[in-house]
Amino acid sequence: MIDNQAIRAEFPLLSQTEKDLPLVYLDNASTSQKPQQVIDAVAKYYASENANVHRGVYGLSERATEAFEGVRGQVQRLLNANTTKEVIFVRGATEGINLVASSWGRSSLKPGDQIIVSEMEHHSNLVPWQLLVADLGIEIVKWPIDARGQLHLEDLAGLLNDKTRLVAVTHMSNALGSINPINEIITMAHQQGAKVLVDAAQSISHMPIDVQALDVDFLVFSGHKMYAPTGIGVLYAKQALLEQMPPYMGGGDMIYQVSFEATTFNELPYKFEAGTPNIAGVIGLGSAISFIERVGFDTIAKIENDLLDYATARLSAIPGLRIIGEADHKGAVISFVFDQAHPHDIATLIDQDAIALRASHHCAMPVMLKFNLPATLRASFGVYNNRDDVDRLCAALVDALDMLA
Numbered sequence: 001m002i003d004n005q006a007i008r009a010e011f012p013l014l015s016q017t018e019k020d021l022p023l024v025y026l027d028n029a030s031t032s033q034k035p036q037q038v039i040d041a042v043a044k045y046y047a048s049e050n051a052n053v054h055r056g057v058y059g060l061s062e063r064a065t066e067a068f069e070g071v072r073g074q075v076q077r078l079l080n081a082n083t084t085k086e087v088i089f090v091r092g093a094t095e096g097i098n099l100v101a102s103s104w105g106r107s108s109l110k111p112g113d114q115i116i117v118s119e120m121e122h123h124s125n126l127v128p129w130q131l132l133v134a135d136l137g138i139e140i141v142k143w144p145i146d147a148r149g150q151l152h153l154e155d156l157a158g159l160l161n162d163k164t165r166l167v168a169v170t171h172m173s174n175a176l177g178s179i180n181p182i183n184e185i186i187t188m189a190h191q192q193g194a195k196v197l198v199d200a201a202q203s204i205s206h207m208p209i210d211v212q213a214l215d216v217d218f219l220v221f222s223g224h225k226m227y228a229p230t231g232i233g234v235l236y237a238k239q240a241l242l243e244q245m246p247p248y249m250g251g252g253d254m255i256y257q258v259s260f261e262a263t264t265f266n267e268l269p270y271k272f273e274a275g276t277p278n279i280a281g282v283i284g285l286g287s288a289i290s291f292i293e294r295v296g297f298d299t300i301a302k303i304e305n306d307l308l309d310y311a312t313a314r315l316s317a318i319p320g321l322r323i324i325g326e327a328d329h330k331g332a333v334i335s336f337v338f339d340q341a342h343p344h345d346i347a348t349l350i351d352q353d354a355i356a357l358r359a360s361h362h363c364a365m366p367v368m369l370k371f372n373l374p375a376t377l378r379a380s381f382g383v384y385n386n387r388d389d390v391d392r393l394c395a396a397l398v399d400a401l402d403m404l405a
């Protein structure tokens with residue numbers, strides 16, 4: 001067990017009380033809290049650096065542009081992308097996937113083509129593909145999960161064929177915690193000539209990702225789940241793919257020359273960044289990356305793996321509690337239900353004990369259907385959580401069950 005008191009102290013929101021009790025925040029898979037350095041970076045940008053980027057020749061705008069583009073370099077290094085041209089700033093994972101579906105999907109898919117989508121995907125990695133089905137005559141093929149919430153490579157081998165154009169899969173499930181073998185998935189898909197889109201919304205704050213080592217085609221994540229502000233995220237895509245893809249949105253910044261007769265488009269990555277970007281969000285993202293790099297993925301893994309093991313053991317000991325998602329390889333997300341109580345009732349009761357716990361379908365309704373559940377309770381951990389949070393959760397759950405009985 002690592003003492004993470006100093007890390008926790010960097011997050012001002014966590015020292016506030018709810019209902020006169022210290023807050024226990026366990027909804028990190030939904031969004032993370034922000035360290036002081038991210039809050040300060042955003043405030044400093046607005047207080048002393050605010051100007052539009054890529055437009056002004058005056059000093060303030062040049063400094064804002066330098067800071068903004070500096071973060072693109074940070075993302076490139078975080079992901080080990082080949083060039084900053086492969087780093088597209090978007091609003092979040094959802095927009096990144098929609099960009100790929102609209103631009104790459106509409107320009108390169110034809111009737112009869114298949115997209116394999118895993119059964120554990122967040123709606124944002126299923127619905128954008130469904131939107132193409134009627135228009136393009138393509139087919140979505142479900143890659144099923146087993147009763148423990150795992151995907152099997154043998155099943156993928158059976159689904160891949162010469163019609164498969166894309167495998168859309170999450171690195172880590174927000175509803176089950178399962179971590180998928182994306183390395184092997186990418187190798188298998190490529191052997192069949194298919195591309196792979198990895199949804200790294202959950203994994204990005206927990207483990208290192210090397211897009212060149214993975215040879216992944218598309219990868220998306222959201223800043224707000226990795227200690228950065230909301231409204232900013234990243235689409236990584238291989239330069240060769242981005243060069244071929246048409247623009248997603250039209251407007252300022254994404255053009256080279258415009259007339260009523262003909263418009264030409266800007267070079268990468270700007271071709272995909274129409275309009276004034278979320279500059280403050282990008283600055284905050286840069287600060288969040290610095291925070292993660294300062295703490296280090298080794299420390300993050302030690303803290304979160306300890307919490308996963310400790311919480312799994314403690315929760316499993318509560319009578320009537322059933323964990324949903326028992327993959328061999330899991331991140332610090334635990335979904336669970338009680339046979340005797342509805343998740344929403346439990347979450348509402350433990351809110352009285354200042355425990356912020358999610359009760360929901362977690363935007364993964366196909367997972368709920370698979371387990372024949374309307375919803376689950378979900379405890380998801382960040383680098384600032386500790387065993388005390390788990391103890392408080394378990395005590396509150398036992399009290400809530402007593403009350404409902």
Ligand SMILES: Cc1ncc(COP(=O)(O)O)c(C=O)c1O
Binds near residue numbers: 092125201202222363
């Ligand atoms: C696995 C996964 N993918 C995608 C998303 C969508 O992220 P956002 O709403 O930030 O675009 C989420 C959010 O919960 C997620 O957990």
